[in-house]
Amino acid sequence: MLMKPEQEEQIRRTVDNPKIQLAVYSATARLKEKREEAVASEALPEYQELRTQANRIKKHTLENLDVYLEEFEANVEAHGGKVIYARNGAEVADFILGLARERGVRMLVKSKSMTTEEIHLNQRLEHHHLEAVETDLGEYIIQLAHDRPYHIVAPAVHMTRQDVADVFEKNLADPRTEEPEKQAMIARRNLREKFLAAGIGISGANFLVADSGAVCIVENEGNARLTTTAPPIHIAVAGLEKMIPRARDLAVFLKLLGRSGTGQLLTVYTSFLSGPRRGREADGPGEFYVVLMDNGRTRLLADAEKRQSLYCIRCGACLNACPVYRKIGGHNYPGAYSGPIGAIITPQYEGIAKDPWLPFASSLCGACAEVCPVKIDIPKILLDLRKEVVEDRAVHGGGFVERKAFQMYGWLMRRPKLYAMAGRIAAKMARLPGAASIGPAAKWGSVREVTLPARKSFRDQWREREKSK
Amino acid sequence: MTPREEIFDRVRKALGRKPGEKPAPVPEPRIRIPEIPPERRVALFAGRLEALGGKVYRAAGLAQVREIAAGILEGAAAVCSTDPLLEKAGIPGLTGVAGGFQDEPSLRAACALAPFGITGADYGLAETGTIVTRSASEARLISLLPPAHIAVLPLSRLLTGLDEFYTVLPKPADASSSTVFITGPSRSADIEMILVRGVHGPRVIHVIVVDEEHATNR
Numbered sequence: 001m002l003m004k005p006e007q008e009e010q011i012r013r014t015v016d017n018p019k020i021q022l023a024v025y026s027a028t029a030r031l032k033e034k035r036e037e038a039v040a041s042e043a044l045p046e047y048q049e050l051r052t053q054a055n056r057i058k059k060h061t062l063e064n065l066d067v068y069l070e071e072f073e074a075n076v077e078a079h080g081g082k083v084i085y086a087r088n089g090a091e092v093a094d095f096i097l098g099l100a101r102e103r104g105v106r107m108l109v110k111s112k113s114m115t116t117e118e119i120h121l122n123q124r125l126e127h128h129h130l131e132a133v134e135t136d137l138g139e140y141i142i143q144l145a146h147d148r149p150y151h152i153v154a155p156a157v158h159m160t161r162q163d164v165a166d167v168f169e170k171n172l173a174d175p176r177t178e179e180p181e182k183q184a185m186i187a188r189r190n191l192r193e194k195f196l197a198a199g200i201g202i203s204g205a206n207f208l209v210a211d212s213g214a215v216c217i218v219e220n221e222g223n224a225r226l227t228t229t230a231p232p233i234h235i236a237v238a239g240l241e242k243m244i245p246r247a248r249d250l251a252v253f254l255k256l257l258g259r260s261g262t263g264q265l266l267t268v269y270t271s272f273l274s275g276p277r278r279g280r281e282a283d284g285p286g287e288f289y290v291v292l293m294d295n296g297r298t299r300l301l302a303d304a305e306k307r308q309s310l311y312c313i314r315c316g317a318c319l320n321a322c323p324v325y326r327k328i329g330g331h332n333y334p335g336a337y338s339g340p341i342g343a344i345i346t347p348q349y350e351g352i353a354k355d356p357w358l359p360f361a362s363s364l365c366g367a368c369a370e371v372c373p374v375k376i377d378i379p380k381i382l383l384d385l386r387k388e389v390v391e392d393r394a395v396h397g398g399g400f401v402e403r404k405a406f407q408m409y410g411w412l413m414r415r416p417k418l419y420a421m422a423g424r425i426a427a428k429m430a431r432l433p434g435a436a437s438i439g440p441a442a443k444w445g446s447v448r449e450v451t452l453p454a455r456k457s458f459r460d461q462w463r464e465r466e467k468s469k
Numbered sequence: 470m471t472p473r474e475e476i477f478d479r480v481r482k483a484l485g486r487k488p489g490e491k492p493a494p495v496p497e498p499r500i501r502i503p504e505i506p507p508e509r510r511v512a513l514f515a516g517r518l519e520a521l522g523g524k525v526y527r528a529a530g531l532a533q534v535r536e537i538a539a540g541i542l543e544g545a546a547a548v549c550s551t552d553p554l555l556e557k558a559g560i561p562g563l564t565g566v567a568g569g570f571q572d573e574p575s576l577r578a579a580c581a582l583a584p585f586g587i588t589g590a591d592y593g594l595a596e597t598g599t600i601v602t603r604s605a606s607e608a609r610l611i612s613l614l615p616p617a618h619i620a621v622l623p624l625s626r627l628l629t630g631l632d633e634f635y636t637v638l639p640k641p642a643d644a645s646s647s648t649v650f651i652t653g654p655s656r657s658a659d660i661e662m663i664l665v666r667g668v669h670g671p672r673v674i675h676v677i678v679v680d681e682e683h684a685t686n687r
């Protein structure tokens with residue numbers, strides 16, 4: 001079997017949970033819709049051209065990565081910063097722990113970073129009694145709940161305001177509230193103290209810019225700005241593949257990233273940072289480090305075809321478009337990255353043998369490739385990986401692999417009642433007559449349109465389509 | 470081998486490249502600057518920013534900047550940056566406005582308490598409703614810690630968008646450790662996708678666009 005019984009059971013539970021089905025379905029529907037509006041030809045006539053250019057730039061950068069790494073490093077140093085190379089997560093943690101020890105730092109703040117999620121940085125630091133506080137609202141909730149992110153751009157998408165109220169009540173001194181606005185203000189107050197007291201701020205990087213020695217970070221809340229400004233030391237942790245040649249290339253990437261992720265023309269804050277605070281500047285960190293991490297990336301680089309998996313700018317569009325992600329949710333993917341991008345990079349970072357079912361967690365419908373702003377051919381890579389799994393199994397004596405190599409989607413389809421029921425319950429709950437006008441939902445509706453799941457599920461529509469063929 | 474050497478070695482092996490080998494020619498950057506006349510720019514900028522919950526004002530000269538700022542503040546305390554334009558407009562002289570912070574601890578303490586932060590804007594981007602602040606001219610915390618931000622943007626600094634910005638400033642890090650694009654008030658939708666403003670950064674942003682001819686004539 002490709003999948004362990006516990007994994008099957010876990011997926012069954014997700015599919016069977018109408019609360020999670022509704023939350024994930026409506027959030028992804030909303031993000032999908034926002035993206036579609038933002039890249040529609042009336043809104044952005046140059047969309048396809050931008051995608052082509054983004055793809056071309058990423059391809060070129062990775063093909064010449066050694067040169068850009070050198071250029072990046074030289075420019076960071078010219079601006080008074082330092083570049084650290086880490087082969088794996090342990091080396092990233094060692095560097096941070098070493099610096100914290102030297103500077104006598106006991107608490108640090110973090111802004112959202114999938115890369116540090118990938119290497120379980122918080123656990124590694126906490127193991128050595130260094131407190132690492134997540135500051136993105138969603139990540140903060142997740143951290144307090146001892147949970148893990150559900151979605152690349154919306155980490156707490158599976159939780160309701162009641163869940164958040166429970167988590168806050170258990171962990172914080174503030175009075176209980178189920179209003180998201182008030183919950184956000186509780187987080188603001190509690191985290192403000194942390195920002196001002198922290199000795200180190202750790203961020204990720206959306207882009208590493210070679211000609212500037214700069215990290216570019218996009219966000220909406222301001223926590224990344226605070227993380228990279230308030231503490232005396234800023235450490236950016238990024239995978240090698242985040243490199244782009246020039247600041248000018250951001251004109252292309254920034255236009256694509258916000259629109260593809262959340263339908264925004266630009267996210268609220270885009271920070272472009274290089275080096276520590278300079279002579280006449282009034283504030284900012286006194287020390288600036290960029291940790292460039294490999295952790296499996298160079299292995300991918302070697303395969304000219306699969307190398308394109310490294311083009312990803314983590315916009316999350318492929319998750320929102322994926323019928324499998326929307327059904328099984330984020331936690332059923334092993335590793336930090338879920339959805340179609342997770343299905344192609346996790347097996348390549350960690351080796352195909354660990355979760356051989358992962359490349360099969362797709363219906364190969366092609367929706368992911370269609371929305372990907374950097375044009376990664378995800379279905380093609382999934383097929384290549386499937387082939388590898390099958391070959392690997394054949395070599396290792398799995399003679400009946402062909403028969404057992406089922407599609408995840410097929411697995412769900414073989415449980416028709418369960419699958420259909422979960423989807424229909426979610427759709428019905430949102431359509432109950434009063435659902436949008438009473439209680440907390442009224443507030444929701446007053447701020448924005450309540451997104452309703454399609455009356456007919458994807459599955460129902462699909463069945464009809466199949467019938468009418 | 471050090472981690473650095475090993476990573477370079479792995480990268481070069483994976484790509485079949487030798488140390489010192491020249492890179493393939495880099496694709497031309499894609500820069501397309503739209504033509505938008507200045508008056509249209511202001512309308513576009515205001516429309517974009519207001520759609521995000523920001524407020525935009527138009528001042529004919531510096532005296533009017535001061536008037537508008539006073540109207541927004543209504544006597545509330547504010548921290549003001551050292552931008553010469555703000556000084557010329559007499560913003561630091563308004564009741565409750567503190568400026569001229571030289572050392573970081575006192576700046577930080579003031580920003581943590583003040584309900585308003587007032588800065589200049591190095592540039593504006595009309596297509597997205599964005600203002601650009603650079604640490605070379607503005608303290609970073611003034612536009613970040615207070616719950617409301619007022620920025621003064623000279624009309625001549627209102628660019629069309631990202632493409633023009635990167636043409637004017639192809640290497641933003643050369644003169645400034647930080648260049649930040651601010652597009653509307655701080656926001657989050659992390660709880661049930663419900664929009665909340667002012668999660669960490671300011672929940673309100675006011676931009677006063679000032680006609681520079683009048684500004685410099687004074």
Ligand code: SF4
Pocket residue numbers: 260311312313314315316317318319341368371372373374375376
């Ligand atoms: S693979 Fe493409 S669509 Fe998916 S997160 Fe990455 S960039 Fe976005």
